[in-house]
Amino acid sequence: MYLLSRLFLFLTETAEARRQQREEAYLAESVDIYDLEFRMRKMDREKATRHPSWMNHYG
Template structure:
């Protein structure tokens, strides 16, 4: 039953919603403020690498 409910959630959520939920879960696992800041910077760096500034639409 758990697997079925997870499958239903996976199919009904958008990709952006799943990505946001994963980011929030990752950030919530931080042990302290320094770990949280490290994780935030890491996510920012990954987002920058995935979408260079010259590829963004204006």
């Protein structure tokens, strides 16, 4: 029953919610404030350089 409920939750979650959970888990793994800041800046840089897939050939 547990597996079935986890599957249902996975199928009903949005992609945005799963992305946010991954980011929060990544930030939670930081070992100190400097590592946390480094990870936050890294995520910000990655978000700034991301483009929709249809724009890949324009770069």
